[in-house]
Amino acid sequence: MKKEDFKTPLELRLSIAKGEWDQPTSGMLGDYQQANLAVVPKDQAYDFLLFCVRNPKSCPLLAVSEVGDPVIHFQGSEINVCTMLPRYRMWKEGEYVGETLDLTEYWQDDSVAFLLGCSHTFDAPLNRAGIPVSAEAPAVYYSNIPCQSVGAIQGNMAVSMRPVAADKVALATTITARYPSGHGAPVHIGDPALIGIDTLENPDFGVFGGVPEGYVPVFWACGVTPQAVLPNSGGAYLFTHFAGHMLVLDQTVDEVAASLL
Incomplete structure (x- = not known):
C-alpha cells in the first residue's frame, strides 16, 4: 500500500x-x-x-x-x-x-x-497556509537547550528543523503556536550553531533536504527528547x-x- x-x-x-x-x-x-x-x-x-x-x-x-x-x-x-x-x-x-x-x-x-x-501534527496546517513541508520525516538534532531536570532524568532538548521562507517565519510561528500537542511555537530560528548544532547536513535522525536560498532554518522542540534524557x-x-x-x-x-x- x-x-x-x-x-x-x-x-x-x-x-x-x-x-x-x-x-x-x-x-x-x-x-x-x-x-x-x-x-x-x-x-x-x-x-x-x-x-x-x-x-x-x-x-x-x-x-x-x-x-x-x-x-x-x-x-x-x-x-x-x-x-x-x-x-x-x-x-x-x-x-x-x-x-x-x-x-x-x-x-x-x-x-x-x-x-x-x-x-x-502541524505539518498539514502549515501546508494549507502556503508554507510547504516535506512529506519526509524532518531532520532532528540533539541541541544544547537544557531541559528542566527531575532527579536522574536530565539532559538537553532534541529539535526538529523545517526550512521556512524568511517572509513566512512569523506566520509559521503563529500557526504552530496554536498546537501545543505539536510542541507549539519554535524554540529557535536561524543560526543552528547558537543551539549547539555544528552542521545541518548530518542530522541525528530524519532527512536533511537543504535550506533553499531565501529560507531560514526553524527549530521546534521534538518528542525524540526522551531518547536523549532517559537512557542514562x-x-x-x-x-x-x-x-x-x-x-x-x-x-x-x-x-x-x-x-x-
Whole structure:
C-alpha cells in the first residue's frame, strides 16, 4: 500500500499491527494527531511524568497507560502501543539494544507507556497556509537547550528543523503556536550553531533536504527528547518509537489542541 491509500488512522493502525506497514508516518493522514511513545518501568514513571509536566514543549503529554497494560484509552479510542506503531527502539540498563516492529514480547509487567505530542501534527496546517513541508520525516538534532531536570532524568532538548521562507517565519510561528500537542511555537530560528548544532547536513535522525536560498532554518522542540534524557537515567529498560514512525490517533489536530488549551 501507499501512504495515500490509508483513509483513517484506525485502518493504518490495524495494518501496522498486522505487519503490513513499517514505514514512516510523516505525510500521512495530515489532519490527524500523531504521537511519540516512551515506555519506562513503574519505578521511573512518576519522575518521567513530572519531567513531562516541567518540559511541555518537548514532551507534551497526551496519555499515560495503567501499569502493565499496553492498551491506552485515549478520547474513546483503544490503542495497543506494542503493535500499532511501525517501528520501535529499545534500551536495556542504559545500553541501546536495537529495534523491533512489535513490542509485545518485550513488554514488562511494570511497564508504563506515555504518549507525547508530535510536530507532524502541524505539518498539514502549515501546508494549507502556503508554507510547504516535506512529506519526509524532518531532520532532528540533539541541541544544547537544557531541559528542566527531575532527579536522574536530565539532559538537553532534541529539535526538529523545517526550512521556512524568511517572509513566512512569523506566520509559521503563529500557526504552530496554536498546537501545543505539536510542541507549539519554535524554540529557535536561524543560526543552528547558537543551539549547539555544528552542521545541518548530518542530522541525528530524519532527512536533511537543504535550506533553499531565501529560507531560514526553524527549530521546534521534538518528542525524540526522551531518547536523549532517559537512557542514562538509571532505568532497567526503555522502549520508544523509532524517529518518524509515529502513532496516528483518531482525533484531528484541532480536536486534540483544543483539549489541551
